[in-house]
Amino acid sequence: MAGAGAIIHDAARRILLVQPSYRTDTWEIPGGGLEVGERTRCKQSSARSRRSSSER
Template identity: 50%
Template sequence: MSDDEYQRSLPRTPAAAALLLFDEHGRVLLVQPAYKQDGWEFPGGVVEAGETPAEAAAREVKEELGLTRPTPTRLLCVDWMRVREGEPGGPRMVFDGGLLTWEEQQAIQFPQEELRAWDLVDPADVDRFLPPERAGRFRAALEARASGAGTAYLEDGLSLT
């Protein structure tokens, strides 16, 4: 098998990366994508060729919200999602984006073709906004952030421990 044939035979599993951004009250910023009928997400998206997941998370926040954030240095959670209908599966990485200042909140501008809205949500209310696997990812990331412990590892939104 040639190198080209070998490369084409490898599975293509896209990785995605997101930033958790918090306000001074501990609320997390969520976005409502325009391409979905309902449901909310963390700001983030697919890791493109030639970039790291941390770079992708910062780039997506710039594209989605118009905010320039430093490339994150703390990975809170990795969630391996299985392929299922409408979802390609693959690793979903969540980074600590830190504090979102009041000035940054006022500066948020998003492309209407990409997002419908954004909101700051109390962590106790995320289940109303996120599907179960993303809510599980959020709780694991929040716990890792609060404890200062290592990166949480999940599969399909569930901890293995």
């Protein structure tokens, strides 16, 4: 199993943090697990994580 995370910041150097739906007492960088067949680059996984975070 592999995972990926992304540190995303804006022009003011503020870092994006997300609050996971399974835990409300913490904030994390966006990330997720890699699916079978995905490359080990975090591009696909972090894009999927951003999509699922924005749907909440």
